[in-house]
Amino acid sequence: MSSKKLLVLNAGSSSLKFKLFGVEPFGASMTGMFDRIGDASNCVLKASAPSAEGKPKKWEIKIPAKDHVGAMENILSFLKENVSGTFAKEVVAVGHRVVHGLDISQPAILCENTVNKIREAAVLAPLHNPPGLQGIDAAQKVFPDVPQVAVFDTAFHATMPAHSYMYGLPYDLYEKHKIRRYGFHGTSHKYLLEQAAGMLGKPVSETNVITCHLGSGSSIAAIRGGKCVDTTMGMTPLEGLMMGTRSGDMDPAVVLHMQKTLNLSIKDTDTMLNKKSGLLGVTGNNDLRSVIENAQKGDQRSALGLAMFVYRVQKYIGAYTASLGGNVDAIVFSAGVGENSSIIRGLILESLKGMGLVMDSAANDATVGGKQGDISASNSRVRLLVIPTDEELSIAQQTLEVVQGKAAKSA
Numbered sequence: 552m553s554s555k556k557l558l559v560l561n562a563g564s565s566s567l568k569f570k571l572f573g574v575e576p577f578g579a580s581m582t583g584m585f586d587r588i589g590d591a592s593n594c595v596l597k598a599s600a601p602s603a604e605g606k607p608k609k610w611e612i613k614i615p616a617k618d619h620v621g622a623m624e625n626i627l628s629f630l631k632e633n634v635s636g637t638f639a640k641e642v643v644a645v646g647h648r649v650v651h652g653l654d655i656s657q658p659a660i661l662c663e664n665t666v667n668k669i670r671e672a673a674v675l676a677p678l679h680n681p682p683g684l685q686g687i688d689a690a691q692k693v694f695p696d697v698p699q700v701a702v703f704d705t706a707f708h709a710t711m712p713a714h715s716y717m718y719g720l721p722y723d724l725y726e727k728h729k730i731r732r733y734g735f736h737g738t739s740h741k742y743l744l745e746q747a748a749g750m751l752g753k754p755v756s757e758t759n760v761i762t763c764h765l766g767s768g769s770s771i772a773a774i775r776g777g778k779c780v781d782t783t784m785g786m787t788p789l790e791g792l793m794m795g796t797r798s799g800d801m802d803p804a805v806v807l808h809m810q811k812t813l814n815l816s817i818k819d820t821d822t823m824l825n826k827k828s829g830l831l832g833v834t835g836n837n838d839l840r841s842v843i844e845n846a847q848k849g850d851q852r853s854a855l856g857l858a859m860f861v862y863r864v865q866k867y868i869g870a871y872t873a874s875l876g877g878n879v880d881a882i883v884f885s886a887g888v889g890e891n892s893s894i895i896r897g898l899i900l901e902s903l904k905g906m907g908l909v910m911d912s913a914a915n916d917a918t919v920g921g922k923q924g925d926i927s928a929s930n931s932r933v934r935l936l937v938i939p940t941d942e943e944l945s946i947a948q949q950t951l952e953v954v955q956g957k958a959a960k961s962a
């Protein structure tokens with residue numbers, strides 16, 4: 552066992568999440584976040600780590616940090632105190648989650664060129680890439696000698712063919728303004744593909760799956776021969792399924808009509824579509840658990856929101872079965888909803904029996920709370936799998952591959 556460590560960072564506008572991994576043997580050892588950066592009286596560092604006694608060890612420390620650099624410095628001091636006094640020397644790489652990487656298809660070492668690309672992509676991801684850059688800047692200042700790698704949410708979808716990623720708009724908009732579909736949650740879809748291939752006993756390059764990442768943000772990917780051929784999110788994470796607070800697909804003319812008749816500004820429209828729509832807009836609640844409960848109590852709007860959520864997933868499973876020419880090895884369910892809600896999985900699969908998707912109800916009911924499993928009946932033509940996603944683990948693996956590849960090249 553070596554003392555080498557790898558740090559994965561996920562920066563939000565006022566938070567910095569971290570997960571620490573041991574390298575040899577490879578595995579997660581601590582997870583935490585610095586929250587409310589910039590809010591001096593409420594800044595808090597929370598962390599938890601497994602302990603020998605079985606009950607996880609937890610920390611919650613109030614320390615001010617005026618920006619991401621301050622938060623990163625505090626995280627380092629915390630890790631030095633609670634993990635190892637020589638922590639800074641033991642870190643072999645830092646992996647960063649970056650939401651938008653345009654058409655970059657691989658994780659990339661954070662050199663000037665990569666940082667510039669992330670900056671360029673910020674136009675298309677104004678809420679996500681700027682905090683990502685702050686996280687990168689902070690980590691580069693605090694760990695100046697450690698290689699840093701960006702892992703992009705868009706990268707896995709870079710294999711989509713042009714007929715999937717183009718919008719039916721004037722071609723100029725694509726050429727001059729990079730307006731096209733990119734897709735998100737790519738790190739999760741990639742991880743789910745690899746796990747599914749393992750469960751199916753097939754090489755990744757021969758695996759055809761439809762991966763359903765269903766959480767408060769949701770997306771589905773169609774994967775043929777280990778490569779993404781289509782996904783539901785588009786230029787931004789607003790397209791596709793109906794989500795907790797996002798509308799998903801709709802006629803773009805609705806936007807024009809709303810702006811005209813309600814006199815909505817660009818900012819108001821953005822807030823409406825991203826933060827006030829979806830389950831929240833239809834039912835008044837963005838948490839699917841509450842929506843299900845209220846629907847069961849007879850609330851009509853909750854029943855409608857639930858039915859809309861389920862129907863859109865079914866529609867895309869149907870569409871992506873066609874994208875894969877009918878050759879689907881498995882449908883994978885993951886993320887908060889997909890991993891935990893046997894009710895939603897049951898509702899989705901109930902009316903898809905005619906497509907050869909037959910669920911084993913007992914297995915479905917038993918596979919919740921972070922369990923991995925096969926919930927298909929023996930006569931199901933397509934395997935139905937539940938796989939807990941682990942984006943940080945995937946980022947750590949990809950970061951290590953980049954760093955080790957680099958080490959091999961320069962050796």
Ligand code: ADP
Nearest residue numbers: 765766767768837838839840886887888891892
């Ligand atoms: P994100 O990472 O996008 O914030 P998650 O993947 O953690 O979201 O999913 C969170 C969502 O999962 C919650 O909003 C909740 O609606 C849903 N969820 C979690 N557990 C259940 C459950 N047992 N039944 C239905 N929905 C659930």
